[in-house]
Amino acid sequence: MKLLSRLLWVAIAVAAALCLGGVALLRGEHINSIWLVLAAACTYITAYRFYGRFVAARVMALDDRRATPAERLRNGHDFEPTNKWILLGHHFAAIAGPGPLVGPVLAAQFGYLPGTLWIVIGAVLGGAVQDFVILFASMRRDGKSLGKMAREEIGKVGGFIALITVLMIMVILLAVVGLVVVNALKGSPWGTFTIAATMPVALFMGFYLRYWRPGKVLECSAIGFVLVFASVLGGRFVAASASFAPMFTWSAMALAIGIIVYGFLASALPVWMLLAPRDYLSTFVKLGVVFMLAVGILFARPELQLPAFTRFIDGTGPIFAGKIFPFCFITIACGAVSGFHSLISSGTTPKMIAKEWHAVPIGYGSMLMESFVAIMAMIAACVLQPGVYFAVNSPAGVVGATPAAAAATISNWGFPVTAATMAQLAKDVGETTLFFRTGGAPSLALGMAHIFARTGGSAVLGFWYHFAIMFEALFILTILDAGTRVGRFMLQDLLSHAAPPLGRMTWMPGVILTSAMVVASWGYFLIQGVRDPLGGINSLWPLFGISNQLLATIALSVATTILLKMHGARYAWITFAPLAWLVTVTFTAGWQKIFSPLPAIGFLAQADKLAAAGAAGAATQTLIFNARLDAAVCGVLMALVAVVLADSARVWVGILRGTADAHVREAPFVPSRLQAEEI
């Protein structure tokens, strides 16, 4: 039996190596997406069984005889021992955001290979390790947050900087996801109607849950899903109606303003009315669609149309400028390593783990699942014809303002496409045009529709395209409204030191003022993205990627400090190696985004080019200011994280020399009395 088991693991490992090798080495023909699925799945299974368990057993010395905070501090609210599969689902739903869907789609401009390899390798050796070690550290410290652990393990500076970094990342994140929605819905009556319809649906759900059927969340969400599904179907008729279509045909600027107003209302209104019901609905839709996509890929097994590498590895990409190193890694971001996950791993999850060994599937396994979602997004992007992919994702400022000009530019790159093909495709999905739909969401929706519609042909392509757009916009807007609210709380907390009434959550002037301040912050960057002649994604997505990866460097610094205190230098490489890589990638990318002499990459060069052009109009002055502002934001983030790194390095040297406090601040061992039937 033992021999059989070993043979099975050898077979899985060999399959992983063969599939990865096949994906990496096959050239000159279209490869089937199933190669990517198998390469990723076999690598994850092998890594989970051997690397994950090695870290759990040798490095963390997980011990099921030790009572977890969920058992010791059990209160029926935050601290509650929970079945590991339920908690795995809960944790995965919490970490799965738009990043792993959008990032790989944008990174596909380099071809399928660079992004795929980084998604798999980065998750196994970096992202999953970060999530797992932070979850373990928080679980051993009574469920403490990343900020508190940074303060305790590194110093007060680290904790404060972690808070400021989170606030800044949130502003950039909300702006960039807002821009993704704007670009998906501009000039699209079908899409705009569908998303507009989710507002009254959410309000209905809010009142249903609060007054008519209190507590029946699943029942209410099922009704909400039927209504949203009906609105996707109804959108086709709205788009075809001469009277209704103009009402829902919005420009990018109008949509941006609409989203800003929505963000403000969702932050200021009672949470049960709009935010919570949308959140319930979007969580279920998100999980359902991810599952559907996995099943769809397995059944359809589409061939990848994009090549392994495109000519844009040289840094001249139309979607975002910059070479594979470092911009592929920055763009993929959450699909491989996400700093934000460390907030979830040190938030609700460590307070609900029943047994220490459950941290392996929950901490390490969940990130592998998220990485698999990123692989599916990569497949969805790569099943499109390359010409179509670039026509959808390239901004007019790069490829030309008319469909004919854009088609000619893209065809000259070696990716044939015609304006007529694009017009037919737009007609098939119920849109007026698919050119210049930057941001990743429309091309992801097209790829998903292509996979889902295998059995129904072009007759159902439009429905699936808009269903995918609805799914993306629904959960992006949920992040936007929840993020605005969280930002408001953080700001109220910070401002309360200067003006105590501002800290009161029930004082309406304070609520309105701080909501407006948060909305204005991300709204400014959103409008900046809409006005950007290069489409906005070129500047905002790398900024988001850099800030997210910088948060991961803070988390990995905390993790390395903890491992050094536990074992000295012996196992510190587990977190130090991904940390060193991320520091190299993020600081190189940050430096290039600020100082590159190429205007398409460097913010300052972009500002100088605009200034040298001599146009003195207010619009040009605003563009110059925005480029310099982006450079400043990037610089501040890098400086903040450099301080944390320097502070961490000081502590590490002290620990290794024996001059610094190497005391491990874990809660004392208490034997577990939890019975199997309780979980």
Add this chain to the structure above:
Amino acid sequence: MTSLRRLGRIVLAILRELADENAYRRHLAVQGREHSGAEWRRFSEERLRAKYARAKCC
């Protein structure tokens, strides 16, 4: 068949956890109270206040 039933139970339990229905049951058990509209509103307000004070993942 037993495995499928078990899988179904787990999926339903995950959905209930995500829907806060499990948390509500725990709340009723801990507080020793019966379900009512007022009780759900009390629980929901406290739960949602804590839930939306935390950053959502990207």
